[in-house]
Amino acid sequence: MTTPLIRAEGISKSFGGIRALRDVGFELYPGEVLGIVGESGSGKTTLLNILSGALAPDSGELFLLGRDGSELDFFRLRERERRALLRSDIGFVHQDPSLGLRMRVSAGANVAERPLSSGLRDYGSARKLAAEWMGKVELPLSRMDSKPSEYSGGMRQRLQIARNLVSGPRLVYMDEPTGGLDVSVQARVLDLIRGLSSELGLSVVLVTHDLGVARLLTERLLVMKDGSIIERGLSDQVLDDPQEPYTQLLVSSILGEA
Amino acid sequence: MSGNFAYLDEDSKRLVRRALLKAVSVPGYQVPFSGKEMPMPYGWGTGGIQVTASVIGPSDTLKVIDQGSGDTTNAVSIQKFFKKTAGVRITDRASEATIIQTRHRVPETPLSEGQIMVYQVPIPEPLRFLEPREGECLQLHANAEYGILYVKLYEDITRHGEIASSYDYPAMVNGRHAMSPSPIPRFDNPKLHRSKALHLFGAGREKRVYAVPPHTSVLSLDFDDHPFKAAPNPRACELCGSTESFLDEVVTGDRGERIFACSDTDYCEGRRRLTGKTLRKEA
Incomplete structure (x- = not known):
């Protein structure tokens, strides 16, 4: 039995009187793509924010398998160590690319930021690395010196993916990475995520409300409602044979798949 | 002379000095202090x-530089301010001054032990241009994430083929804190080193x-492959002939006639005194 890459236990979070997360726990195994589905307000984004250290939970534990095989207690790590993890070993792809990109510097500089932050001090190598990753996410090299503000929505998402993957993370959190993109662009970005995650053996936690995206990309699914995980299992199983009434409702509400 | 010596009351000076002691103890680290309203607008050198005002004493000799010169508006008014409020001796010569307050330049004349340079800084935060969140800037400094x-710098080289920042060029102080050396030209950065x-x-x-x-x-x-260059001047000063300033x-x-001359007027005049050159007749 392999050791899970992350193990979350009993995570709860309230905002005032609203209980956004209730006793959420799950495991993510190396190389696995785990989907979290549920409607707006079910706690998906709050969970992702807690997992990525942007928000502190009221209670709960998160253990991360370190590169050396040791188990890191994520919430109790020193700030400096946690930040170092977050800019090398962990990636975060936002739904809104302007949150994940520096819109005022060129695409190349965006990709080069993580290596430069990890001590790369050679312009030529930084540029080479940026070019290489522009290629991997299928962005034209001729646009490497353009700012992301001059990019289309789909290109911005590709750039965000490159900016994260350049540091060779083992774990990537994605919050609705294809939300707000039109259908054909969405398909190409999904294709890219699927290709890269299997090629690089990435572990991904993917939050989405789009069950089509969940079916295409994820291997296992967690269904959330009102801050709790109400159903979990292999994606095909959950989507084809949902057990909970709420999941049945959710699945039957997909347009064109009725 | 009216009011307290050097305008500020003694308690306010102590607050500033306390912040300065901390600043000296942690080189390059920005220490907040309870800045007072001064009888002049921000941007005129109130910092x-x-x-x-907090470090000056009656026996000090003050030099004020604005754009390298002691006779521009800002410099003259600051000289007057301290002449009036502290009655200290004012000089134009860098070698004679014990305190040199400056806006854009570090004197060409090498500084010596015991001298204090005081810089008027418009934007103290070197990370500001890419990180607008103050809290995040503090985090970045605390963790030395630069x-x-x-x-x-990457962006500069990509856009201009070289590092184009010609002033306020960021520097690492004591191997720990990144610092904005205020609007001095990058030409002057090496003068701060040791x-x-x-x-x-x-x-x-x-x-x-x-x-x-x-x-x-x-x-x-x-960068290793784009080392810092202090922007050498390809020509000589047309007044004193210096190629190093x-x-x-x-x-x-009126017809656009122009000359290139030392920005540091004290240095230029000093050299002309030595070589006996006179000011070129101005058109």
Whole structure:
């Protein structure tokens, strides 16, 4: 039995009187793509924010398998160590690319930021690395010196993916990475995520409300409602044979798949 | 002379001095201080003036530099301010001054032990241009995460083929804190490295001070394959003939006649005194 890459236990979070997360726990195994589905307000984004250290939970534990095989207690790590993890070993792809990109510097500089932050001090190598990753996410090299503000929505998402993957993370959190993109662009970005995650053996936690995206990309699914995980299992199983009434409702509400 | 010596009351000076002591103890670290309203607008050097007022004594000799010169409006009014409120001796010669308050330049004349440079700083935060969140800037300094400064250098080289920042060029102080050396040209950055003088920086609007103590390492950030260059001047000063000083382009006539001359007027005059050259007749 392999050791899970992350193990979350009993995570709860309230905002005032609203209980956004209730006793959420799950495991993510190396190389696995785990989907979290549920409607707006079910706690998906709050969970992702807690997992990525942007928000502190009221209670709960998160253990991360370190590169050396040791188990890191994520919430109790020193700030400096946690930040170092977050800019090398962990990636975060936002739904809104302007949150994940520096819109005022060129695409190349965006990709080069993580290596430069990890001590790369050679312009030529930084540029080479940026070019290489522009290629991997299928962005034209001729646009490497353009700012992301001059990019289309789909290109911005590709750039965000490159900016994260350049540091060779083992774990990537994605919050609705294809939300707000039109259908054909969405398909190409999904294709890219699927290709890269299997090629690089990435572990991904993917939050989405789009069950089509969940079916295409994820291997296992967690269904959330009102801050709790109400159903979990292999994606095909959950989507084809949902057990909970709420999941049945959710699945039957997909347009064109009725 | 009316009011307290050097304008500020003694308690206010103590607050500034306390912040300065902390700043000297942690070179390059920005220390907040309770900046006072000064009888002049922000942008006229209120940070530098408060620092000078807090360290100056009756036996000090003050030199004020604005754009390298002691006779421009800002410099003259600050000289007058301290002449009136502190009655100290004012000089134009860098070698005679015990305190030199400056806006854009470090004197060409090498500084010596015991001298204090006081800088008027408009934007003390070197990370500001890429990180607008103050809290995040504090985090970045606390963890010495200076990657985004290299992102800026990357961007410069990509756009201009070289590091184009010609002033306020970020430097690493004592191998720990990244510092904005205020609007001095990058030509002057190397003068801070292991300087014999004490360098104090005061930002009035943002109410912060920071310092480079004597003999501290101040290294300008760069890439291995694009090393820092101090922007050498390809020509000589047309007044004193110096090829080693920072030059200003000065318009000398209505038809656009111009000359290149030392920006540091004290240095230029000193050299002309030595070589016996006279001021070129102005058109």
